[in-house]
Amino acid sequence: MKRKIFRSMLLLSLVTLFLSVALLSIVLYQQLADDMKRELRNQAAYVTAGYYEGDIEYLEAIRGADRESRITLVDRDGTVLFDNRADVATMDNHRDRPEIAEAFSEGEGETIRQSDTVGTQYYYLATRLVDGRVLRVSSSSDSVTDALTSSGVVIVMILILMICLAILLARFETRRIVKPINQIDLEKPMKNKVYDELAPLLIRIHRLHDSVEEQMQELAERNKHFSEITESMEEGLVILDEIGHVVSANPSALTFLESGDGEYAGRHFSTMNRSLSLRNAVEAALLGNSSETVMTAGNRSFQLRANPVTRHGEVSGVILLLLDVTEKQKSELQRREFTANVSHELKTPLTAISGYAELLKNRMVPGDEAADFAGRIFEEASGLIALVEDVIRLSQLDERSVPEPLEEVDLLMAARSVMARLASKAKQANIEMTVDGSGGLILAVPHLIEELLINLCDNGIKYNKEGGSVDISVEQVPTGIRLIVADTGIGIPAEHQERIFERFYRVDQSHSKETGGTGLGLSIVKHIAAYHKATIELTSLEGQGTSIAVTFPIAIKKSL
Structure with missing residues (x-):
């Protein structure tokens, strides 16, 4: 804008200067021409007066005195009698010359034309004398041009000076005009004191500013709302542009991809995670294809969905959604293992029952052994019933x-009751059982607490040493009421301790038939504890014994 204003002002100044010089030259030329004519008339008057005094001799006398003007005397028949610039003998008859002819007829004639005699353009003034002759005085028009040319150097110098001055003034005026415009506060357009001509523009800017500010506030609110939503999402969300650079990534995505807390906006997605599954999904989405796959990061698994964002038929970005499916996959694996284990645990006794029943059906068992076979069928059936009951119990606990x-349960009293029920079994195994501690009330389902104690104590008896012990203690701790069942048995190897509470998991599968049980005891213990919002701690040393502590919250009469 500044350059355009400068150019416009300079061009206007130059055009004005050149037009002024041209008009001045025309006026000056005309003025010089008028001065020349006036001088020529005066000169003609002087020569005429001299001619009347001295006739042609006067003309001869001044022949060399006037070198600028040309004086010619023409007789009545057009014959040239005198000329101070040419030889009259060589000159043609001048009666047909326009100024001569006009002087003969009108008394005076004048014209501007090129001389046929000397070949120069002249201004001629002819006057008829009293004797009928014509006296002509002329002056070359080149004298006017020469005078104008002699003034041209001064005019050109003045013109150059004026051009320089015009440039300086144009620059100064441009800066003066532009300065208030550059100082306009666009944030507060209506508070600017500037040209009245800019008022409509400032009003529009003010309205536009208000509109943009409202839109920016609305956009900021939307961005804030979007950020709050994405930051609170458990799922990972990543938005990429059309070349795979990160536009946005929520905290869950950074955690899932193990990307840290750095700023990834504007960086390539591969800087977040170099997983081949992620790269293939993004590349497919950039080509316009949706995809869904499972990728791993660290020790967790994620379901990855990549969808292209299209605009006018072209891919303008990619949206990545990551769902943590680690627990889902683990649950699915546990479900499959549980199904396989249940199938196996059911198949073995059912096969035995079917075999024994078939022998009895075909009368292949001696009469004195039939009762023994029936007893075996009863034992296997009882085991099946116990297994089914445990499975149902786990299902109920899973689904809460x-x-x-829930009722108030005295944990110490419940421990003593269980010890009394298992006293016979402990005596047969030569295991000593003890209960110690103070009473502690918890809010629980009584028969579930009883089942938890039976499972823990039963394991303590089955996996103990000859002459060992099972000690039950109840104590109050800052976090609640703690139940501890400790034995002096064979202990659990360290590599098995993490899985000991899994369903059907046994440390020594080869002795599972000897120890009996369904393999669900500790899993039921874990689920009963979780149902009552209790925590479990396992401490075990191989060959020295095992201690399991279950900490229940203090009884508060309200629903779990």
């Missing part, structure tokens, strides 16, 4: 659909 209500 236990039908019995």
